[in-house]
Structure formats: C-alpha cells, structure tokens
Amino acid sequence: MNETTRLAAAIGLGLVFVVWQARQEPGRLFAAILAVVAVGYAFAPVIRDGIAS
Numbered sequence: 899m900n901e902t903t904r905l906a907a908a909i910g911l912g913l914v915f916v917v918w919q920a921r922q923e924p925g926r927l928f929a930a931i932l933a934v935v936a937v938g939y940a941f942a943p944v945i946r947d948g949i950a951s
Contacts, residue, residue, distance in 0.1 A: 912938070 912934040919930035 908941075 916930045920927040
C-alpha cells in the first residue's frame with residue numbers, strides 16, 4: 899500500500915468517525931472534529947517524513 903492510499907484511508911476513517919459521532923448526538927460533533935484534528939496533528943510528522951523519504 900503506497901503512502902497516498904494510506905493517507906486517503908486515514909482521512910476516510912476520520913470522516914466516518916466524525917459522521918458517526920454526529921449521528922449519535924449532534925452535540926458530539928465538535929468534540930469528534932477536535933479528536934480527529936488532534937490525532938491528525940499527532941501523526942502529521944510521521945506522515946510528512948514518510949512521504950518525504
């Protein structure tokens with residue numbers, strides 16, 4: 899699996915999580931978005947270094 903596919907899969911899973919949380923309770927939408935963004939920032943250096951090399 900190449901990096902682009904891996905990145906697309908990660909983004910897709912994040913979006914699925916946000917939509918699922920929003921359907922459970924609309925008040926959770928903001929918290930779900932923050933959680934996905936936090937995980938994205940945590941893994942951004944790993945993804946960047948993987949793509950750069």
